[in-house]
Amino acid sequence: MSANSNKDYYAVLGVTPLAEDIVIRAAYKALAQRYHPDRFSGDISEANAKMQLINEAYSVLGDSIKKAEYDKQYSRAGGAEYSGNESGAYEDLKEEMGTHNEVWKMAVNLFPDLEALLDHLLIISKALANTYKVRLTTTKDFDNRETLAAKMEEEFLARYFSSDKTYIEFARTLILDGNREAARALNRYITVMGTKVSSQRIIDRIRSEFGINSAHEAPRMNSGFSDSDKIALFIFFGAIFLLLLFAFISS
Numbered sequence: 001m002s003a004n005s006n007k008d009y010y011a012v013l014g015v016t017p018l019a020e021d022i023v024i025r026a027a028y029k030a031l032a033q034r035y036h037p038d039r040f041s042g043d044i045s046e047a048n049a050k051m052q053l054i055n056e057a058y059s060v061l062g063d064s065i066k067k068a069e070y071d072k073q074y075s076r077a078g079g080a081e082y083s084g085n086e087s088g089a090y091e092d093l094k095e096e097m098g099t100h101n102e103v104w105k106m107a108v109n110l111f112p113d114l115e116a117l118l119d120h121l122l123i124i125s126k127a128l129a130n131t132y133k134v135r136l137t138t139t140k141d142f143d144n145r146e147t148l149a150a151k152m153e154e155e156f157l158a159r160y161f162s163s164d165k166t167y168i169e170f171a172r173t174l175i176l177d178g179n180r181e182a183a184r185a186l187n188r189y190i191t192v193m194g195t196k197v198s199s200q201r202i203i204d205r206i207r208s209e210f211g212i213n214s215a216h217e218a219p220r221m222n223s224g225f226s227d228s229d230k231i232a233l234f235i236f237f238g239a240i241f242l243l244l245l246f247a248f249i250s251s
């Protein structure tokens with residue numbers, strides 16, 4: 001089956017475009033079990049339609065050659081567009097994790113911070129959280145859970161907001177604060193304008209357009225002196241300097 005760049009096959013499987021083969025395969029199996037006509041409790045026509053789409057997505061993403069071609073087409077078709085709205089397959093995959101959920105529960109007993117890591121990724125993206133959970137429960141690489149979470153989050157944000165650290169930090173703040181409309185606008189500006197325009201100019205435009213202040217940024221250093229205080233200090237130290245100079249000349 002040929003790739004169709006008008007369809008988001010990653011969204012169909014509930015994972016991010018950064019998902020590895022092992023994650024894509026696990027997501028496909030989970031969703032195929034959920035919508036298999038022999039298991040699905042709802043409308044059989046819905047199950048058949050879902051299975052057709054799931055199989056179509058996996059026939060492309062599960063094949064390295066087709067996947068590479070699809071990724072190229074998808075990128076040219078605007079694949080780096082950030083929507084901020086996720087539903088459907090993301091929730092389906094969460095519910096139909098089966099063995100992955102069992103492994104996750106046991107892992108949380110051993111590594112309680114996993115829940116906080118997953119909750120944070122869920123705010124950034126449900127697909128990102130799904131990908132993280134499937135990746136860990138498949139590889140069992142729990143000792144590197146923090147490093148993996150940070151790496152996946154950074155790669156996810158870089159995909160939609162460029163590798164510019166200024167953009168990444170601003171996008172992260174917008175998303176965590178629930179300003180997804182502003183994040184979408186930021187993504188659009190970056191996609192259309194490219195990297196030639198100053199990142200600060202674009203960020204200032206987003207702040208102005210959505211009424212966002214810079215309260216979350218590190219405060220600038222403040223001397224604590226008013227303008228009148230500074231003038232008085234200048235006169236005081238200037239007078240001392242003149243007195244010392246006069247004393248030196250007189251000696």
